[in-house]
Amino acid sequence: MLRRGAALALAVPPAAALLEACSSSSSSFSGTGSQAGSLAGTAHMENYPDWMGTHVVPAFQQLHPGSFIKQTTNSSSSISGTVQQLKTGNFDFGLADVSATQQAVDIGLVQPPDWTKIPNIKYVGQSFRAAYPHGIPTDYGKIGIGYRPDLVGEKITSWHDVWRLAPKFSGKIVFIDLDRDCMGSTLKYLGFSGNSTVPSQLTACKNALIKIKPHLQAFLGVNYGQGLQDGSTVIAMDYDYDVALNQQKQPKIEWVYPSEGMVAYIEGWIAMKSSKVLPLVQSFMNFALEPKQYADFVNTTGTAYVEPAATPYIEKSISGSTILRPGKTIVNVEFEHFLGSATALWTQVWDEVKAA
């Protein structure tokens, strides 16, 4: 199961799957805040395809001649896939969500961050730093509701509304095809924690999903809210960035912060204990957090962002979006965390939903 990395992977040619970000440079994006000096070497990064500001790596390499950041794309962005990749020892740092990060920490793979070497962490919102303590948070995504009020004919404010309206709009509702996000949202609908590992609550979650499944058009792994544009979908369990993207093409689409709350993933970069080029990794992390560089990342990926200081440099279509801008909107959000051995139980419940 994949998140936005998969969508990007499908959008780029296969050859781009293995990114070698050591090509052209752009002086307009040269860093200003990082100390220049000898950081010669190559840092290997595990990353999603194209999940990097277009100019960030070239600008860093220009600032530090002899340094290289080599990105490699994982074949799976699942938690276990990410952790198993990091466990190979082939990477100096990598992109991982909270769950994968916690698992990597539990295994002893992660180098605790030395914030004196990454002072630009000060630009990141405190709530995100608290939610992602083992590395530098880079982006997050809320799972809420996108819908077409003009076609539904009433205002949706909650997950309860989605379940209530399902029979009326049977075949025009899509859910996300990822257990953590779909089951997490369903658990919120039921009033439970989105990270619940209580068997009875997971059973209730399964039953709720089986109840609504006949009315679902699909569980989608990509292009979740695309149908909202032409009205073939009227309600979508969807990621904030995807709704914001579709909203630009179809202004009638609205985003809902469900009253029961919502789950969210948060991602960031973690350094590996086994890295031989830790100073290079830390320097690059610090560089990437400079507001201008971070804005380049947000402008490239269109993600919801965690660095308010970067707002002036972020495109208005993103910074002006109430969906993507960090702020009070994350109050009612529960970040997903590592489930430990309960992962197998979640997977089984998810399979039972799919098989029903």
Added chain:
Amino acid sequence: MQAATALRGRKAASGQAAGQRRWLGHLLVVPTAVWTLAFFVIPLALITVFSFGTENLVTFNVGFGWTASNYAAFGSDLYLSTLLRSLALSLGTTAACALLGFPLAFFISRQRPRAQRVLLAAVIVPFWTSFLVRTYSWVNLLQTDGPVDRLAFGITGHHLQILYSPASIAIGMTYSYLPLMVLPIYVALERISPDLYAAAADLGARPWRQFRRVVLPLARPGLIAGIIIVGVPATGEYVIPEILGGGKTLMIGNIIVGQYLDVGDYPFGSALAVSLMVILMAMLFALRRVQPAVEPR
């Protein structure tokens, strides 16, 4: 005496040369044997060994306590019903491919050689395009207000909500696997001498009887090969159900992939894979037992 000795010497030399040629002949097998050993036999053995292990899903450390618990879990309703669904869909796909592929292969085999080449190329050409692109193209074809839906609406006045259903999976699988059925049947049909048709006609057999008594028996080896080539991969198919099934139809292939990539439970994923392999091999052996009986004499 000298002549006899020379003859023996020549024979010995000739025998040595033949022995060397045989050795060289055996050496030719080495690359294939090494390849098969390294990338088929050893991985298969590893998967089998893994299937009897257990894994700590936090550390991903695998312990080999030789437990059969993974196989016992396969007996649960969830996995058995999913396996049955996969087998049913595979059976349906294979039958559809045979029903569509046989007439097509027969038609091609009856054309002039040049036309045959063109038609065979037309069958193969889709393979030049990415499998994923071909599968995703069906999403556009089958979606609401897509060409298929518009055609259905024009005829019946009702929208055809076929995308993200088992029917769309069956359509996608039939489309993808059809060439694999057509080609072996064509090869079998193409070998049938036209004289046999003429002889059957001379003996008073009408076309349908010619087909039943001459064409079908002689084409059976090709048909069985097609059934195997289509049926085996179709049973483990997981990409097409994922894309065209809208994630609502779970297949055994999806579960195996999920165990490997999402959960990281290699032992259980391996047990599922080995179980599926054993079931498919049993079916193949059953087919092999049928085949000699229908082999043309």
